[in-house]
Amino acid sequence: MKLVDSHCHLDDPKFDGDREETIARARTAGVATMMAIGTGQGPPDLEAGLRLAGQHPFIYATVGVHPHDAAKAMPDTWERLAALAGDPKVLAIGEIGLDYHYDFSPREVQRSAFSRQLEIAAGAAKPIVIHTREAWADTLAILREGWRGGGIMHCFTGDEAQAAEALKIGFHLSFGGVLTFPKADAVRRAAAMTPPDRLLVETDCPYLAPAPHRGKRNEPAFVVETVRRLAEVRGQSPDEVAEQTTENFHRLCLPSGALNR
Ligand SMILES: [Zn+2]
Ligand SMILES: [Zn+2]
Numbered sequence: 001m002k003l004v005d006s007h008c009h010l011d012d013p014k015f016d017g018d019r020e021e022t023i024a025r026a027r028t029a030g031v032a033t034m035m036a037i038g039t040g041q042g043p044p045d046l047e048a049g050l051r052l053a054g055q056h057p058f059i060y061a062t063v064g065v066h067p068h069d070a071a072k073a074m075p076d077t078w079e080r081l082a083a084l085a086g087d088p089k090v091l092a093i094g095e096i097g098l099d100y101h102y103d104f105s106p107r108e109v110q111r112s113a114f115s116r117q118l119e120i121a122a123g124a125a126k127p128i129v130i131h132t133r134e135a136w137a138d139t140l141a142i143l144r145e146g147w148r149g150g151g152i153m154h155c156f157t158g159d160e161a162q163a164a165e166a167l168k169i170g171f172h173l174s175f176g177g178v179l180t181f182p183k184a185d186a187v188r189r190a191a192a193m194t195p196p197d198r199l200l201v202e203t204d205c206p207y208l209a210p211a212p213h214r215g216k217r218n219e220p221a222f223v224v225e226t227v228r229r230l231a232e233v234r235g236q237s238p239d240e241v242a243e244q245t246t247e248n249f250h251r252l253c254l255p256s257g258a259l260n261r
Contacts, residue, residue, distance in 0.1 A: 001030040001242045003227060004249040005220040006174050007095075007129065007154050007202035010036045010059070011048040014206040014217055023056065026220035030242070033249070034220050037095055037129070038062045042069025043077045046084055053089040060253070061087075062094045062129055070105035070113035078116055085124035091253040093121035094129025095154055098142075101133040111142065118146045127252055129154050130171075136162060143169055150252050155204050156190065163190035167198055172252055174200035177210035177218060180229045188233045200252075201226050201245050 005026065015022055026034065038061050040048025049061030063084045065073055085093060096117045098110050105113075121128045127150035132139040136158065143151070153166045156173040163173060173194050178184050191199075201223050203209075209218035210225040224238075227245070231238040 001224070001227075001239055002032045002246055003030050003201065003223055003242050004033040004035070004246050005031050005203050005205075005223045006035050006152065006200045006245075006249055006253075007037055007176070008034050008205045008220050009039075009207075010034065010052050010205075010220070011038075011040050012206050015219075022219050022221075023059070026223075027058070029221035029224050031220045031223060032058060032246070034059050035091060035249075035253070036061045037064075038090075039064055039066040039069065039095055042066065042072040043074055044072075046077070046081055050084065050087060050089060060091045061089055062092045063087075063090050064094045064096045064117055064129070065113055066095055067097050067099040067110045067114065067131060068102060068104040070110045072105075073113055078120065081117070082120045082123060085120055085126060090124075090126065092127045092129050092152070093117055093124065094152070095131040096128060097131040098135035098139050099131060099133045100135040100138075107138075111138065114139075114142055115146055118142070122147075122149060125149070127151050131155075140165060140169070152200060152252070154202060155208065157184070157187050158190060159186040160190050160193055163194060167194065172198045172200050172248060174202045175230055176202045176204045176226060177208040177214070177222070179226055179233070180211040181214070188229075191230055192233050196244050197248060197251075199230070199241070199245050200248055201230065201241075 036049035036052045038049025053061040205218035
């Protein structure tokens with residue numbers, strides 16, 4: 001089984017003690033490719049993902065300002081981000097979007113940072129990775145208005161109706177550990193109705209570990225558990241889900257290059 005973890009925070013301090021071992025365990029488990037989300041601790045550092053991508057051929061990166069950190073953006077942040085967006089190891093802009101649950105940055109500032117980064121992604125002709133929490137209507141409105149490219153709804157935890165809306169604007173749905181949680185029936189129904197060519201899997205590690213690791217630090221190797229559950233929910237084999245999600249990642253994020261295995 002060859003897998004892609006399409007969303008991991010490998011730069012997180014929780015991996016400081018065993019980052020290389022964690023990466024090695026992922027490879028042993030079949031995780032051939034990892035996309036290191038580059039939002040890190042927020043501006044001024046924009047290279048949290050790229051630093052890791054520079055150390056391993058099979059790790060790729062995103063760059064972006066997380067909605068939590070929108071208020072930390074400085075006058076030069078967008079210019080620097082636009083320059084980094086052109087790096088060949090940067091496969092997407094993200095995670096960007098809106099988080100009205102925590103409201104760590106004022107909503108106006110979040111919306112303006114989001115729109116600004118859609119322009120940067122369009123300029124770089126790269127897809128986007130969306131983080132949205134308790135902000136579905138605004139997120140969708142901004143995307144409908146200002147985005148014509150590809151994208152990923154990361155850690156999709158919506159229901160069937162929201163899945164249908166995201167699919168309609170051309171998005172991929174990326175499922176993570178939540179899919180394995182006992183109460184997540186609505187998410188599983190959404191996963192069951194997602195067309196095979198729009199599915200992705202992720203860990204969002206170190207957060208949201210899937211069962212049976214729930215409550216522990218998450219790591220890319222655990223994406224295998226999500227693939228197993230996704231396969232059950234969809235009536236497919238884990239190998240089929242692994243192959244399909246790898247192909248989807250390749251088509252969306254690496255349309256012109258060979259996936260480095
Ligand atoms: Zn997120
Ligand atoms: Zn994340």
